[in-house]
Amino acid sequence: MTTSLRTPYDGIVMAAPVTIPYVRYSIDSAQWWIGRALSALVAQAGIKVSDIDGLCVSSFTLGPDSGIGLTQHFGLCVRWLDTIPLGGASAIAALRKAARAVQARDADIVACVAGDTNHVDSFRLTLENFSRFNQDAVYPYGAGGANSSFALIARNYMRAFGVTRADVGRIAVAQRANALRNPHALMKTPLSIEQYLAARPISDPIHLFDCVMPCAGAEAFLVMRDETAASLGLPAARLLSTIERHNAFADDPMQVRGGWAMDIGELYAMAGVKPDDLDIVQTYDDYPVITMMQFEDLGFCGKGEGAEFVRQHDLTIDGDFPHNTSGGQLSVGQAGAAGAYLGLVEGLRQVLGTAGPTQVRDADLCLASGFGMINYDRGLASGAAIFAGTSR
Amino acid sequence: MIDPIEPPRRKNPLLRTRLPTSPPRARSRTSHGFTRAAAEGRFMLQRCEGCGAFTYPAREACPCCLSDALAFVDAPPRGLLLAETTAHVPSDVYFRERAPWRIGLVKMDCGPTIVAHLHGDCVEGAPVRMSFQLDKSGQAVTFARPEGETPNMADDKQWREMTADPRFRRVLVTNGRSAIGREAALALKVAGAKTVFVGIAEPWRPFAGEKLLQGQDGIELVSLDAADEKSTRNLAADIGGKVDILVNTTEYVRPGGLLDREGTSIARDEVDQAYLGFINLAQAFGPIMRMRGADGINNSVAWVNILSVYALANWPAFGAYSASQAACLSLSHCLRAELRPGGIKMMNVFTGPVDTEWFQTVPPPKVAPRAIGQAVVSGLKGGLEEMYVGDVAEEIRQRLAANPKALERELDR
Numbered sequence: 001m002t003t004s005l006r007t008p009y010d011g012i013v014m015a016a017p018v019t020i021p022y023v024r025y026s027i028d029s030a031q032w033w034i035g036r037a038l039s040a041l042v043a044q045a046g047i048k049v050s051d052i053d054g055l056c057v058s059s060f061t062l063g064p065d066s067g068i069g070l071t072q073h074f075g076l077c078v079r080w081l082d083t084i085p086l087g088g089a090s091a092i093a094a095l096r097k098a099a100r101a102v103q104a105r106d107a108d109i110v111a112c113v114a115g116d117t118n119h120v121d122s123f124r125l126t127l128e129n130f131s132r133f134n135q136d137a138v139y140p141y142g143a144g145g146a147n148s149s150f151a152l153i154a155r156n157y158m159r160a161f162g163v164t165r166a167d168v169g170r171i172a173v174a175q176r177a178n179a180l181r182n183p184h185a186l187m188k189t190p191l192s193i194e195q196y197l198a199a200r201p202i203s204d205p206i207h208l209f210d211c212v213m214p215c216a217g218a219e220a221f222l223v224m225r226d227e228t229a230a231s232l233g234l235p236a237a238r239l240l241s242t243i244e245r246h247n248a249f250a251d252d253p254m255q256v257r258g259g260w261a262m263d264i265g266e267l268y269a270m271a272g273v274k275p276d277d278l279d280i281v282q283t284y285d286d287y288p289v290i291t292m293m294q295f296e297d298l299g300f301c302g303k304g305e306g307a308e309f310v311r312q313h314d315l316t317i318d319g320d321f322p323h324n325t326s327g328g329q330l331s332v333g334q335a336g337a338a339g340a341y342l343g344l345v346e347g348l349r350q351v352l353g354t355a356g357p358t359q360v361r362d363a364d365l366c367l368a369s370g371f372g373m374i375n376y377d378r379g380l381a382s383g384a385a386i387f388a389g390t391s392r
Numbered sequence: 393m394i395d396p397i398e399p400p401r402r403k404n405p406l407l408r409t410r411l412p413t414s415p416p417r418a419r420s421r422t423s424h425g426f427t428r429a430a431a432e433g434r435f436m437l438q439r440c441e442g443c444g445a446f447t448y449p450a451r452e453a454c455p456c457c458l459s460d461a462l463a464f465v466d467a468p469p470r471g472l473l474l475a476e477t478t479a480h481v482p483s484d485v486y487f488r489e490r491a492p493w494r495i496g497l498v499k500m501d502c503g504p505t506i507v508a509h510l511h512g513d514c515v516e517g518a519p520v521r522m523s524f525q526l527d528k529s530g531q532a533v534t535f536a537r538p539e540g541e542t543p544n545m546a547d548d549k550q551w552r553e554m555t556a557d558p559r560f561r562r563v564l565v566t567n568g569r570s571a572i573g574r575e576a577a578l579a580l581k582v583a584g585a586k587t588v589f590v591g592i593a594e595p596w597r598p599f600a601g602e603k604l605l606q607g608q609d610g611i612e613l614v615s616l617d618a619a620d621e622k623s624t625r626n627l628a629a630d631i632g633g634k635v636d637i638l639v640n641t642t643e644y645v646r647p648g649g650l651l652d653r654e655g656t657s658i659a660r661d662e663v664d665q666a667y668l669g670f671i672n673l674a675q676a677f678g679p680i681m682r683m684r685g686a687d688g689i690n691n692s693v694a695w696v697n698i699l700s701v702y703a704l705a706n707w708p709a710f711g712a713y714s715a716s717q718a719a720c721l722s723l724s725h726c727l728r729a730e731l732r733p734g735g736i737k738m739m740n741v742f743t744g745p746v747d748t749e750w751f752q753t754v755p756p757p758k759v760a761p762r763a764i765g766q767a768v769v770s771g772l773k774g775g776l777e778e779m780y781v782g783d784v785a786e787e788i789r790q791r792l793a794a795n796p797k798a799l800e801r802e803l804d805r
Contacts, residue, residue: 135416136420140416140527140531143484144479144482148479151479377497
């Protein structure tokens with residue numbers, strides 16, 4: 001097993017998982033959604049706004065604001081501030097930075113928050129202006145957005161490893177079953193594998209139920225030292241390890257693995273656990289095929305064994321491999337950058353035992369991963385974190 | 393296999409004409425290196441002068457060695473189609489109306505991986521040849537075609553969006569009195585144009601080659617004097633709605649510059665014919681062409697100017713003529729911008745001295761009018777924006793790029 005030379009996250013904890021229930025379209029601004037999340041954080045943690053001395057924000061629709069504008073907007077006086085534009089990897093990156101900030105005592109209580117609104121035209125505008133490479137060399141090609149880019153990756157991956165749509169569909173179907181127990185999920189009707197397979201094509205081989213529904217919403221949590229949490233009487237989860245990687249495997253002609261594969265040894269070594277020890281896993285599910293890739297790259301099976309893995313396991317809340325227990329972005333909705341937080345925040349609720357109807361029994365050790373920024377032909381950013389509940 | 397396109401039916405006057413829309417237009421400044429390549433029909437990529445690596449998309453520094461010496465150079469156009477997808481529900485109006493739309497990821501033999509529009513005959517895992525084309529917003533895009541020729545290749549739906557193929561289209565050649573106009577008309581007919589309208593000023597006056605045009609199936613002589621505003625308006629009122637391609641062959645060549653001429657009467661004629669003639673044509677035909685940019689199989693697609701290459705650098709022996717051509721060139725850029733919302737291509741065909749009477753005293757090489765007619769057709773089929781016909785034009789292009797001052801001094805002989 002790899003050993004880690006990095007400074008351990010001793011005494012660093014996460015608390016107060018907050019989800020502001022999503023809506024398909026919102027006439028409110030991203031600022032409003034982030035404001036609701038901060039308000040809920042303060043209420044849930046039983047602290048004053050002035051107790052927050054660090055802020056980390058992620059949003060696609062906040063423009064022209066960044067984190068600094070929000071300090072004045074919300075009456076925050078912080079001594080540590082960051083804005084993280086890493087899409088689906090934003091939550092892991094925020095957690096990593098906030099953890100080191102409180103560990104070094106640059107801040108005591110950091111609020112990590114992500115929120116986006118979704119006006120009727122927001123999604124198209126985000127696609128149009130996503131990145132320079134995207135604007136120059138992807139969007140003018142059929143304007144299929146992320147669906148077409150991931151379709152190319154999915155098609156190559158599925159052909160290379162003999163994966164069928166039915167294999168991939170297991171992930172989406174299991175998440176829908178989970179979502180039916182989550183009152184906040186936007187998707188409220190059951191999904192069978194037959195319905196999944198019969199869905200209309202969006203960009204082959206991506207079909208309707210491979211896609212997330214863009215929506216408005218916000219997610220947040222607090223990062224602090226354990227003594228701070230104790231003094232506030234806050235239940236908190238201990239951060240055990242994290243990894244983050246960008247633009248990995250640039251020489252692979254097409255993406256068949258994400259950056260996790262580079263750092264996975266260190267992720268488990270730093271946490272001192274094995275993949276088998278995990279009670280729940282929350283992957284970044286912008287497309288189920290990307291989740292399948294994560295099962296391989298996060299060490300649950302070998303490369304090319306993802307399809308067999310999902311055939312052998314039950315991914316529902318009561319199954320042998322509880323995964324994306326809230327229903328994930330595929331069934332809850334993708335609230336922009338909050339999509340990056342969705343799994344992490346749900347995982348936090350799980351290990352704190354506050355997940356309610358989606359609670360996995362005795363869930364204590366969780367892995368959450370992030371993936372983001374399809375800048376040109378592949379997702380560039382990846383990250384993961386392992387954290388544990390109070391009983392461990 | 394591509395099915396051949398069917399000859400378009402007569403238009404139903406009761407139906408609304410579908411208005412043109414444009415594909416996404418935003419590009420970085422550096423990316424316009426590809427626009428230049430597409431305009432001339434070349435396949436160019438950035439190549440690092442430091443480490444020799446080809447790179448794509450357009451970058452400001454080499455991803456291998458961080459050098460900023462990334463010149464656009466001609467690159468080998470062969471690659472392998474790694475994966476394809478068909479977008480069924482694009483988010484942009486232009487593509488949504490044209491869905492399903494096929495794209496793919498191509499690994500170039502020279503290194504980079506490129507997202508490209510796909511010709512219908514491209515097969516996953518098979519080699520493709522890549523080109524830069526100008527799309528309906530006038531921006532450069534990559535287009536992958538099968539390596540070899542396939543049946544009805546030019547009829548591919550996506551390819552036809554990038555080109556201005558004369559097949560089944562109706563063309564107006566503005567001046568049939570000239571050898572260039574005559575050859576252009578004949579070449580366009582051979583290329584499959586449904587009708588070639590050929591403008592003749594003062595039709596009662598006989599002209600050389602009249603017999604070649606008269607009585608030809610699909611060639612229709614029409615009365616047109618571009619210098620006369622009323623004449624252009626009258627013709628546009630008659631046929632404006634069925635001009636899919638306009639080839640402006642209006643010309644007025646006279647030797648001489650400034651000091652050896654007395655007064656402005658010759659210059660006035662040059663301007664009347666070439667420059668004001670261009671304005672008359674643009675105002676009469678431009679608006680309806682722009683409006684018909686998405687009007688079915690025989691939508692309006694292109695405007696072509698035949699210009700002297702001395703529009704780019706003044707040749708004192710034909711100095712005033714060169715200036716009138718420069719004025720037309722400048723105006724063409726204005727017209728290109730104004731036609732852009734219709735997706736209409738604006739192609740300039742630059743030529744050296746032509747083998748006609750007004751260049752009688754000029755030594756060879758001279759350009760055969762037939763070569764210009766053929767260039768018009770091949771430029772339209774390839775969807776180009778700039779063409780240089782003949783050795784003189786090509787040489788002027790290169791010398792201008794190398795050192796404009798040297799060219800200026802050396803044209804003074």
